[in-house]
Amino acid sequence: MSRNPQSEPSNMPRFPYFLPRANNHLTTKIATTITLTVTLSTPLFSQVSIDNLKQNFQNPPADAKPMMRWWWFGTAVEKPEILRELKQMQADGIGGVELAFVYPQVVDDPSKGLINHPFLSPEMLDNVRYAQSEARKLGLRVDVTLGSGWPYGGPATTLEEAATRLRTVEIPFPANATILPQPDLAEGESIISISLVNGEPKHWDAATTQTIIPSEISSINASTTPRTALFFIASHTRQQVKRAAVGSEGYVLDPFSHQAVATHLKTVGEPLVKAFGPTPPYAVFSDSLEAYGADWTPNLPEEFHKRRGYDLLPHLPELVAGGTPAAEKIRHDWGQTLTELVDENYLTQINNWAIEHHTKFRSQTYGEPAVTLSSQHLVTLPEGEGPRWREFSTLRWASSANHLFGNKITSAETFTWLHSPVFRATPLDMKAEADLHFLIGVNQIIGHGWPYSPPQAGEPGWSLYAAAVFNDNNPWHPVMPDVTRYIQRISYLLRQGEPANQVAILLPTDDAWAHFSPGKVTVTGEMTHLITPALMSAILSAGYNVDFIDADTINRQGIHYPILVIPPTDRIPAETLQRILRYSSINRGKVLCLGHTPLHVTDGALASFVWSGPHQLIPPTIVPNESALIEALHTASAPDFSLHTKSSVARDQIGFIRRRLPNADIYFVANASNHPIQATATFATVYPSGEQWDPDTGVSLSISSTDVDLNLAPYESRIFVFAKTGSQSGRPTSTPRTDSTNTSHPGIIDLSKNWELHFLDTNKTETQPTLTDWTANPDTKFYSGEAVYTRDFTLTAVPTKPVSLEIEGGTPTTPQPLAQPDRPVGVRNPLVTGTGPGMRAWYDPPIREAAIVYINGQRAGSLWHPPYRLDVTHLLKPGQNHIEIRVYNTAINAWAALPPHDYKPLIEKFGDRFQMQDLDKVKPVPSGILGQIHLVTEISQ
Incomplete structure (x- = not known):
């Protein structure tokens, strides 16, 4: 740059x-x-009313809602299903979609209305036009990926404009030889430079380099020393676009080439954006840079000389051999030049193109090729990925850039490898990962993702080969509005101030x-x-x-x-x-x-x-x-957040992030572990007092900024707001949640026995004297869906103190290695992710996997993460009370009962474009209420 x-x-x-x-x-x-x-x-800050801040926290603005990457497979989509899914997303509290066009799921079957419309065909673009139009009517934001699959490329990318690499051929050159042999060149390859070095192939000395002029290769001076001829060849990676839709197959483009990027923008970007008509997409998107092995471009020698002031070609042996200070100097200058070329020809060109088309460029600016942290100031919306909280991560790479360059919003591709296989992820998994994103500085979640899945596909429907499924084919979907509301609230708060x-x-x-x-x-x-x-x-x-x-x-x-x-x-x-x-x-x-x-x-x-x-x-x-x-x-300097505890694990697993307002400080604090943690916290704010806000209910509690009791259940989070002048709302409107392991229970009613259980999708009803795992019964072992637990209980009088419904009994599990086939495995935080780059919550909850509670016909709330507790005081009455708990598991149990899917016809037609991940793990998992159910009064704090 x-x-x-x-x-x-x-x-x-x-x-x-x-x-x-x-x-x-x-x-x-x-x-x-x-x-x-x-x-x-x-x-400079504008003065913020804390009461307004709290009001907006309880009812956050729509632009803080999470978005979803919406996969169109094939692209085999139909307008009625497009509209239905958009309406479902709106109802779920999702604020927008990123259109992503990927590989086909089926061979064309007109009789079932399943037709793969080729990428950029009139039919496909008409569906894009329809989807964005209907989404806008529903108040949804629409972004679009400028291509299919990833990275950019496709049929318009010729071999000449495809990603290029430096290839080195080493040929023995015997003593006394005078004529150089010629290497075999593949289509599109050319010789950049030739050198002779002392030594044998793979064991030669770069310090003895003799550069050979091509016109002299037939008359080399003889030597008594065996040498090696080095041919440096401009070659191609020949990488194909990954997970491409029908008609979008082809080479990955050369990201260092202005012309290659311009060709892609003209042949792919223009038709896609034109389909949006007079209302362009909110943003155009570039996924993580994964042009693997791309380290050369045809005009690199010329650009290198112009930028670095010397000729690269005589130093290619040093660049390839490495191992010396001189070689490191060459590699440094080579890398710096590659960075400048991708900055100018990829990032800047696309960002300018987006501005010209009245949209924004959202870019995952990391990976290969050689972008730097500062490269992100060249794009409008830098984005990150990967919940690696306590190590280097491209997520903190992006949030840091946004903090440095004054961008208010940091978005993240989220849930990419959440609890494989695809239908296994739960709302608790979502919270565990989202909280790590928040701790790193993210305030716009883009879920990965929502698979378009037509009714003809049946249940559980289509899904990406290795990603969580957040559409309504997942049985726990009824609690999605509560999950998205939590994400929306935190996202809103983490946009305030600086x-x-x-x-x-x-x-x-x-x-x-x-x-x-x-x-x-x-x-x-x-x-x-x-x-x-x-x-x-x-x-x-x-x-x-x-x-x-x-x-x-x-x-x-x-x-x-x-x-x-x-x-x-x-x-x-x-x-x-x-x-x-x-x-x-x-x-x-x-x-x-x-x-x-x-x-x-x-x-x-x-x-x-x-x-x-x-x-x-x-x-x-x-x-x-x-x-x-x-x-x-x-x-x-004094720390921003001091945790007083004897447990080193607590210090390592409680995280925070702070936002500074002109008259307040906001702290988001989360337990990133699968164990309850008891500690005392001190916040380094100038304000001596403030409030603790419950992110699920919005309920507040007055606190001091020092010696704050911080008793957090596994994966629990809290908000702390310290202000110059406190909120006028005063005392808490109801009792805030606290960790169930730290409560005294002088008044407990045990509701753990004698439930009627009705499986909605089968009309099967049974009595459970003791709460039992659904999979223990052969009749419901493979059941995925909703089951309703009901029973009555009697109160002689409504307690004068707050009453909570509480489900206890969750246990931590031992982290296991998690694989990610497309990317290398590295070291991870074991209490969060295991030893692979995937993500899940290592916790067996007492509810598998989520529930909505009704008391006397009124909704009390949902239970989807620890602590599993709801304030039900206002719903109780003297005498007989009726309780109903609607429990939802995952789709994986029903999936396990299905015969293995036959992908052979698909592979024969389109090639092997995806590989379903972790199919050996498709088996029924425990389901239902597995803990103890209590009504609890007088919760101590």
């Missing part, structure tokens, strides 16, 4: 001094005395570039090694929240965090080093270097002299390792 100060966005804080990043032929001296005046901008994270971690982007190698050009991939889970956990467990920052962002707008943490870093740009010195010496910012200070500025000069000597500079604090980081952080 450009490093010219004239290109800085006008809304970014500007500094009066700008030092260009040093390149290989420019040595920049670092000033030993700094006398510049730096003015940090102070964000982010208040205290710590910034400087991403060692220059080291990441230096670690590149042919076929491996991903900055985010390198960051998973450079930003360790131990580093992330130390900061979070110390009571701070954190953003990432990179050198280019510091160079553009300075550092606006109390603490800057620099992980072990070898390379840092000269200008960035200057700005860090200003930050620490003039602005008194705290700089903590883990292990050591950065060793070199990027022109190769030593940086260590800057951190010492008679310069009247404030030196950074050197922290020897992650275990010493907590103390260093506490010395630098």
Whole structure:
């Protein structure tokens, strides 16, 4: 990306001094005395009424609703079903859809009305037009993916414009030989450069490189030493678009090529956006960059020379071999050039195109190729993915960018691998993952997802090969409005004010570039090694929240965090080093270097002299390792959130995020573990008092900002609002929920026995003297759907104290490895995700999987996550009372009774475009009420 100060966005804080990043032929001296005046901008807030904030929390605006990725398979869709599903989403509290066109589910069957309309065919585009029109009538937002499957590409992408890679052919060149043999070239390949090196294939010395001019390959000077001929070839990855719809098959485009991207926008983007007519989509979408192995483009040598000031081709042997400082320098410059090309030709071009078409560009700007954190300032709506809370994640990568660049909304592709196989995910799983997203800074959930599924497909219907299913084919769907309302409330609150994270971690982007190698050009991939889970956990467990920052962002707008943490870093740009010195010496910012200070500025000069000597500079604090980081952080600045507990697990599993308003502080706090946690918390707010808000009910409780009892059930969350002037609503309107493990029960009525149970979809009725798992009965082992538990109970009088219906008995389960076939497995937080990149709640609840409670014919509420408790005081009456609990399990039990689906006809027709995940796990799971049911009075707090 450009490093010219004239290109800085006008809304970014500007500094009066700008030092260009040093390149290989420019040595920049670092000033030993700094006398510049730096003015940090102070964000301006509008005064917020806390009562209005609470009112909006209880009834949040529609734009905070979660969205859904809406998969159109084939595309075999029909207008009546399109409209029905849109209406269902609206009823479920879903705020909009992202149209996503993927692989076919069936072979064409006109007799059943199942026809795969080819991608961009008139029929398909007419359905797009209809869907967006009807969605808007329903008040739903509509985004669209600019393509089918992922990444961008398809039939309009010729081999010439397809993703390109550097291929190296090594051919032995014996002693005394004078004529070079020629390598075989595939279609579309060309020789970039030829070199001779001493040694044998795979064991040659790049320092002995002799570049060969193509016209001289038939007359090489003889040598008594065996050599290897290196042919560097511009080749192609030949990667095909993944999960493509019918008619969208083809090569993945070259993301470094302006022309390849322009071709895609013209042939795919234009027809899709034109189908929206006079009302363009809210946003056009680009999924995560997964152009695997793309590390070259035809004009790279020319661009490299223009940007770096020297010729790349003679250094290709060093680039391929690696292992020396000189090779790392070449790889660094190569990686930096690739980043600039994808920034300019992919991100900037698409973003400008979106603006010209009166829409926004929503981009998952990570993966391959080599985008950086700063690349995200080139798109309107940066988006993240992956609930990796206590390690490097592309989700925090995106939320950090939005915090840095002043974007109010951070969206996330959410629930991507939630509790495989596809119909196994539950509302509790949804909450466990959504809360991690909130802790990282997300405030717009985009569920992954909603499969279009026509009635002809039967039950459980169509689904993506490896994703949760949130349409109404899942039996627990009746509680979806309660789940979405929870998400909507938290999303709304986390949009208020501004982010208040205290710590910034400087991403060692220059080291990441230096670690590149042919076929491996991903900055985010390198960051998973450079930003360790131990580093992330130390900061979070110390009571701070954190953003990432990179050198280019510091160079553009300075550092606006109390603490800057620099992980072990070898390379840092000269200008960035200057700005860090200003930050620490003039602005008194705290700089903590883990292990050591950065060793070199990027022109190769030593940086260590800057951190010492008679310069009247404030030196950074050197922290020897992650275990010493907590103390260093506490010395630098008081933590934002202090947890007082003897349990180290509690400190590691309770997370928070804070939003700062001009007259209030908002804290979202969540237990990310499968165990109840008892602790006392202190919030570092200037306001001595505030309120605790229940995110399910909106009920409030007055609290102090210090020594707050924080008794959280597994996966429970709370909201804390501290204000300059408290809410006028005063005392709580009813008793807030507390963890059932921390209550005293002087008044308990046991309702655990003698229930009538009616299975709605079978008309089967039975009596359960003791609550029993549905799968224990052969008649209901494979039942998926709704079952109604009913019984009567008698009260001599309604208690004067609050009464709650409580279902107890949930137990933690042991995390197991979770697989994700499309992406590599890495280290994960075991209490949340197991050891794979998938996600689920490791907890067996007392209700499998959700319930809605009615007392005396009135709805008391839903139960779908711990603590399983509802305030029912206002529904009780003296004498006989009637209770009805409608329980919903998942679709997987019924699916387990079906014969295996035969995909052979589909594969014969369209090829093997998807592989259903975890089919060996399709088996009945426990269902029904499995805990103890009590009416409880006098809940202590």
